[in-house]
Amino acid sequence: MAFSADRTAAGGLKQACNSFQAAAGAFAFLLDLSAECAAALERLMLAQAQECFFEKVIGDAKAPGLCCKVARQVSLYYEEASAALNSPPLNQHFDRMWISYAQIKAAHFYAEACYRISLDLHEREEIAEEIARLKSAIGALNDSKQFARGVAAPLLDAVNDLEGCLNLNLERALKENDRVYLMRVPQISSLAPLPAASLVKPFPMADILDASKERLFATLVPDNSAKALSRYTQMVDDIIRVQAETLQQGSETASIRLKEMDLPHSILALDGIFSLPADIKEDVEAVLVVGGPAGLDAEFQQLRT
Structure with missing residues (x-):
């Protein structure tokens, strides 16, 4: 249902987000999956649900700070899913493409978060941190390209488009710093972690699937x-x-x-x-x-x- 929804429309985006959260709850509820598998699939569903919220805040032209928080949480969910899929025993059972997909998505949305916060930093003339964030984002995207084999073309196109925007903004920021600000660019490790805000959670399947609340045979005729x-x-x-x-x-x-x-x-x-x-x-x-x-x-x- 989530993949069939039209995410270009507000109603379709909401349907997709709710479906991903329901799927996350369903995977957490299933008893015939291992705990590791259920957790990995739950993280994947939450990542995609959070991604729907990111599309919404971008479509609504929300402030860069909020967009950064939402994007960073998408990245964190994909990082958690990638770590689970790439660890035993799941790495012996899942196709490598799943792992590559999660890794590229994690890098993509980390870079997206850096890009959004850099817009806010530029407005506040914090040019040194802006440059550091942009460089970190470009580095993350470059590192993720080693996992690009077999990944869908639309995702790679999105990564390349974002990388182009990052390079343009970095070039501009470097020129401004060299000519005007003359500030020392800090190491990314010295900066505070990017803020994140989770807007999704697994839907509780126990309540939805509780048969005691329904008259299951009420409509049946003898x-x-x-x-x-x-x-x-x-x-x-x-x-x-x-x-x-x-x-x-x-x-x-x-x-x-x-x-x-x-x-x-x-x-x-x-x-x-x-x-x-x-x-x-x-x-x-x-x-x-x-x-x-x-x-x-x-x-x-x-x-x-």
Whole structure:
């Protein structure tokens, strides 16, 4: 579910993050895995969940300091996973590509954290530490390239893109220091560790999988009840079909009887819906002119006399 989510959209990013945390909880819950294997897989899932948060803070244009903390925690999770996968007994069972992937990811996000904190340092004109952080990041990426064989191209492209940004910023910082600040660049070992902030945790599977809280068979229907329901449904269908046939027969009989009585045409004619033929209509009007039936009787009497 996490890998199928569209992480370019906010909803998809949230779904992926939640799925990775659920997977971390599931691996920690499984009893048929060794403790070492479960811990390594849990760290991998948490690393990817934290990575989703990093994508979110970058997309939301959060402050470089916060981005640094989130990225550094991604790196720490991958470092822990890499250390577990590269140690006995897991290194005898996992494909080397898994280890390489975790190592490159750890270096990538360590460099990302250095890059983000360097932006903050540049704003505060702490040029010496900025240079030290940038050099440390570039060194980490260069060291990780020894594990690049077999790693997916998109990851290597991301590493190369980040390295390009780091080199550009380092070149700029060195020029500014040589021309303006003239500060001594400290050794990276003398600097405080990069801050980290974990925003993820394994979802507790024990609560989710607790069957005592669910009526697992509440929606199941007993076999005899299902058969009785089927018979009832069939009976209702038969009644509806018989009534429909009776109604159809009655309608046909009524139509025949109406035709025999010249209905409803006669009724419609009386209601004035049908018009009389023109010659008959003229005769009727002539009768009405002489006074209707009474006028005709008077004319008959005159003819007799």
